[in-house]
Amino acid sequence: MSGYLVTGGGTGIGAAIAARLAADGGDVVIAGRRRQPLEEVAATHPRITAMVADAADGAAMRRVVDEAGERCGSLDGVVANAGGHGYDTIGATGDEAWRASLEGNLTTAFVTAREALGSLEASQGSIVVVSSLSGLRAAPQTAGYTVGKHALLGLVRSLARDYGPRVRANAVCPGWVRTPMADEEMRVLVDGGGAADIDAAYAAVTRDVPLARPAAAEEVAGAVAFLLGPDAGYVNGATLVVDGGAHIVDVPTLAFG
Template sequence: MRPRGREDHFNYDSELRMKKTVLITGAAQGLGENLARMYAAHDYRVVGLDLNEARLTALASEIELHPFVVDISVRSSWEAALPQIAEVSGGGLDAVIANAGILKMGSAVSMTDPDWDILVKVNYTGALMTAKMTLPMLERSKGNIVFVGSISSNFAAANDVGYVATKHGLAGIMKSVALDFGPKGVRSNMICPGWMKTPMSNEEMEGIMKKYDCTLDEAYARATTNLPLRRPAEMEEIAEVIRFVSSSQASFLTGVNLTVDGGGSTVDVGMLALDALHADYA
């Protein structure tokens, strides 16, 4: 296909625009892969971005996916792909899912400078650059952007300052986009999942598995013992919430931080010792 010049990236193609297009970052694995499969199953044209070319290519062999290897934190990487993205999408985007993210552990003292830098680059700058580079196409189609945050967007976790800080920062980006681009017909929201069975969460469970000599399922059970639903989410459950928020059924929803955590944020942690005394809670 012929790359277009920067000046006409967003030329509209009415025939291509008859089918809705979603762009997903971090599409090669975990929640991103699940989202790609789900949107494709609902007849969306799926544009998937990731740095893992092999996994992205493999996914594209299984579903209708337009794969692009893009470093989401780097403007030049976006600009190299934008002409082709506009070509396949008809110049507009109906939804963007800013999903890409990484985890590096450490406290304010122990976190290394390189780990802090990469967290800021991917989780924070990457999300902002995703909005910056896709908003012109979202404006064209009156689309919307969904930022994938975390329960760590709302609360702190031990030894996790970089992830907590960058996920908190997403709320500011999301609300600013909602305010600035709402008058132009673009919605902006954030989904904050709690424990969810993903490759990243599985890695976090390794510490519990080692300490208590237990299985992965037993580790998740320990991690979610104080959640009202007493279990982690499946990726499909979170993906369905994201799809709803990005759909026309949520057309008046914008600027919202939607927590999807199995009820965890309803729990008063200071009362847990007393709560455990009640047979119907244990």
């Protein structure tokens, strides 16, 4: 039986990851800043425990890691999923907003990894960092988010280089995933007249994706479960893209169909 910690576990991808790991027989501690969504996720499965904590706060994450180890017996896998912030151009991003974007997208993963390393080394465990397709490409008006998600890949490579063979570290880069957070982005498109409703908005943003649809959060959770598990035992420092093929599309050839 394995023990896991998932940050940003109260909604969307994080909640789906927690549900998948628990369904596979793991004991899972989910952490986040908002109590209500965490407790709602924990109520869905007896193997899930909620803890309120800011993933960018070292003292808070030390407490979470210690508690996870006690509850689970050992900490075998960590998923650094907390993220957000940074939706503007560079010129329109002030100092405070810039710091918030890096704290939300990068520092959360760095602190979580740092505080969990001792436990993961003891268990010969694994860490998966949830980046984004924005860690490989640049969307408009998302400078802070894009920079933070790119930096996560460097964090993973540094972890893999410095701590193998004791700890494996890998990243996943999802594209569009149907979550409450993405729904809010779809509403922006709807309100701007670019789509009739949220379903039409998702269809519009995935029109040129080879699979022509957004992912379900459970599909990203499956990729994370693979990276944490024994079948990925020789996978280290890798970036697994979960985007329906969006990253392979050659934009200048779209006019050719």
